[in-house]
Amino acid sequence: KAGVTQTPRYLIKTRGQQVTLSCSPISGHRSVSWYQQTPGQGLQFLFEYFSETQRNKGNFPGRFSGRQFSNSRSEMNVSTLELGDSALYLCASSLAGTAPETQYFGPGTRLLVL
Amino acid sequence: QKEVEQNSGPLSVPEGAIASLNCTYSDRGSQSFFWYRQYSGKSPELIMSIYSNGDKEDGRFTAQLNKASQYVSLLIRDSQPSDSATYLCAVNIRAGKSTFGDGTTLTVKP
Numbered sequence: 001k002a003g004v005t006q007t008p009r010y011l012i013k014t015r016g017q018q019v020t021l022s023c024s025p026i027s028g029h030r031s032v033s034w035y036q037q038t039p040g041q042g043l044q045f046l047f048e049y050f051s052e053t054q055r056n057k058g059n060f061p062g063r064f065s066g067r068q069f070s071n072s073r074s075e076m077n078v079s080t081l082e083l084g085d086s087a088l089y090l091c092a093s094s095l096a097g098t099a100p101e102t103q104y105f106g107p108g109t110r111l112l113v114l
Numbered sequence: 115q116k117e118v119e120q121n122s123g124p125l126s127v128p129e130g131a132i133a134s135l136n137c138t139y140s141d142r143g144s145q146s147f148f149w150y151r152q153y154s155g156k157s158p159e160l161i162m163s164i165y166s167n168g169d170k171e172d173g174r175f176t177a178q179l180n181k182a183s184q185y186v187s188l189l190i191r192d193s194q195p196s197d198s199a200t201y202l203c204a205v206n207i208r209a210g211k212s213t214f215g216d217g218t219t220l221t222v223k224p
Contacts, residue, residue: 035214042215043202043217045213055209056208101146103148103212
């Protein structure tokens with residue numbers, strides 16, 4: 001079974017631009033979570049989607065948004081990029097989105113904001 | 115107080131030794147606990163999951179959970195240089211949301 005895939009793998013943007021990242025979960029997985037990882041803040045939870053609905057949300061500003069499609073693929077969007085948004089963005093999928101359940105991570109998208 | 119705290123590290127052990135990684139969490143409602151390994155520039159890779167009090171062994175890895183003390187640990191026996199990585203403790207409070215510790219960097223010296 002194919003793992004979690006994320007596209008693109010690398011992105012360079014400038015301040016003020018917006019960006020869209022994509023995540024395809026493991027086949028059959030219905031829950032997709034997004035995380036931001038930076039050297040200073042570690043791995044921080046952004047939000048989670050289950051059955052096309054945002055079910056959990058972290059403490060990030062409204063510039064960070066996401067959605068999930070009927071095939072469970074998910075996108076996250078960051079508008080008005082800031083230098084501090086430079087990070088590794090990871091998505092993770094799980095089967096039914098019920099605890100306890102293991103999340104499997106994709107390879108990540110590395111975003112650099114100049 | 116952070117929701118999930120790990121020993122700050124870095125931790126250095128000689129090859130063949132036991133490496134001990136510790137994690138405490140603040141929410142007593144936490145249901146499941148995970149250890150991930152992350153190599154530099156890579157995404158986290160699941161090593162162990164544990165849901166009940168006690169020990170869980172998988173090869174050279176043993177996870178220990180004590181919910182009364184809100185404590186999770188990971189022991190790596192016969193440590194190898196390939197075990198050198200950052201180890202992340204993750205706590206799942208509710209479905210779809212995990213909170214991670216800052217990680218402990220382990221170096222295994224040949």
